[in-house]
Amino acid sequence: MTSPARCLLPFTLLALLTGCSSPGYYPQLAAGQWQLLKAREPVARVIADPQRDPHLRERLAGAQAARTFASKQLHLPDNQSYRVYADLKRPYVVWNVFATPAFSLDPVTHCFPIAGCVAYRGYYEQGAARGEAALQRQQGLDVYVSGVEAYSTLGWFDDPILNSMLSWGDERLASLIFHELAHQRLYVKDDTEFNESFASFVEQEGSRQWRAHQGLPAPDTRSEQQREAFTGLVLTTRQRLQTLYGQPLPEAQMQEHKDAEFEHMRQEYRRLRDQHWPGNTRYDAWINAPMNNAKLLPFGLYDQWVPAFSALFKHVDGNWQAFYAEVERLAKLPAARRKAALRRWAAA
Template sequence: MIKKILLTLLGVCIVLGIWYRDLVRYGWMQGKGQLRILWNTKPVEQVLADPSFPDSLKRKIELIQEIKRYSVDSLGINPSKNYTTFYDQHGQPILWVVVASEKYRLVAKEWKFPVIGTFAYKGFFEHDRAREELESLKQQGFDTRLNEVSAWSTLGFFRDPILSSMLKRSEGQLAELIIHELTHGTLFVKDNLEYNENLADFIGEYGALKFLIQKYGANSPEALGYLDSKQYGEKYDEHILRGTRKLDSLYATYNPATPERVKEDTKWQLIDQIVETVDTLETRPPAGKPVTKKRRFNQQNLPNNAYFVGYKTYRQQQNRFRQEFEGKFNSNFNQYLAYLKKTYPSL
């Protein structure tokens, strides 16, 4: 009887392995990449005690510990053992993310994974594998984009390390990144990537500014410089999100009778217009004249739908969180985060 049960379970496992072979293969590849990194990390105490490690980078590692303490004590982020180890990338990227969208609709391609749910991107620790996925999606007719990733959260399944590339960031950017990723480990709603990323962005930016103000003062160059970068970032976000609405309206006019040539011409004309008008965005430093920021794209390198759906995923709900935080909770962040933890079930 036991032998029969074991044979039945083995048969089921074999069938599932064949049926979900691509998922099993991907999971093995990701697990191998994650373990390779975790195996080669060092405790931060060991790095800080290393006389050959630059003092300037040691200060950044100590700063990350300070940001962590602030996140837990002042923001209500859950304590964890994240960022207590260090991984040296030796100047090389280690993770790439593939994003895809339908060609004439701003609808992201989604991938389903056990336990953690549905994602509008797929990560790879091997660049060649990422390129293979990208080319496969292109052949299926998707608009695609490949991004290097500077950090990620394992949602508490592993101890997330400090990556050497993080130490190149300014204090404000570093605080924003660390608080963003710690937010994922505190609250992550299954099958709602847009909510998770928008929330982590909101908390990361809010927490970074508060951290800089507490550390240096509201009128310090560090706080004012960070505010300046956020001012332009918000203008750019609004501009791109307006562009997504225009693209949505354009794509709604397409029908089965619309010639492919007309779809292509009108799509790229509008995207070119969105990119061209980025030049109208300005930022005003604490002292001095407004400055027009450098453009991210040109006519030879226009973004496609995958870029715009990425913006919808990460930035579309920023005003919602800000209004809820200020209106319902009178800008009391601890109360707001406690409410979010209680309201939304997390992994």
């Protein structure tokens, strides 16, 4: 299974100057962002260079068609982001570290002046991420480290297509571009769930329209149905754990019940897989690996409000401009009222 935390970390170099995060964290952010900026080159130049790898040139040409579609048809920002390319010589651009208390699903947040408070910390070196994870485990926290293929600087820089994004097929690459440009289109400080769910909806609906634009048949829905069923299972487990953690139980008993909930999730997964996906083991490695609260965080971040945005999109008859206007209206609401409105749309 690929990591669900694939495109977070919307920081800029200006954010390195101040903030609530520890001072020792900032130098690696500055160095990593600077390395990325230096590695950029225009996609058009790569495509036009016969000395470059033909497969790379072909992939980038397809990505540029999707990039143009994003601005013209999905009304996403029309700028130089994803019209430049950078090869960082590694499989991920950053590694994100998620953490929660042992008996809570509330993430340990980290605050920055531009991005606001987010539910993770990003590191440009895997070793640094693992070191931070080890320190947080020593504090008794549940910790999860996840590689990230792409991220947005919210339009502060010309974000590149990265070599890490090319590990996916053409359609997946296009959807990543849609997702990242959605972050540039709208971003709400201190509300990761809103931001990621919004971008995930734009990614999903944009991908559907992109296929139709190319005259491709609708994709095989079995894979999407499996993903939705698996995500639903994880989110149900989160709800069960949330109920559990609200009970006044002794620590030892709480841990016993927590372990039982994770084992229940594994058993439900195996039943689901064997009854409905015989022979498909795409989620086995993830489900059978060590489990904790932090490992469930990315699912809530990416999926919680997607049904609400889907309902809102249908309400405006699929008009992207009207949809963005409604989402901007929601974004201006106080956090409590915004979540209440999203719950109403999700119920619809």
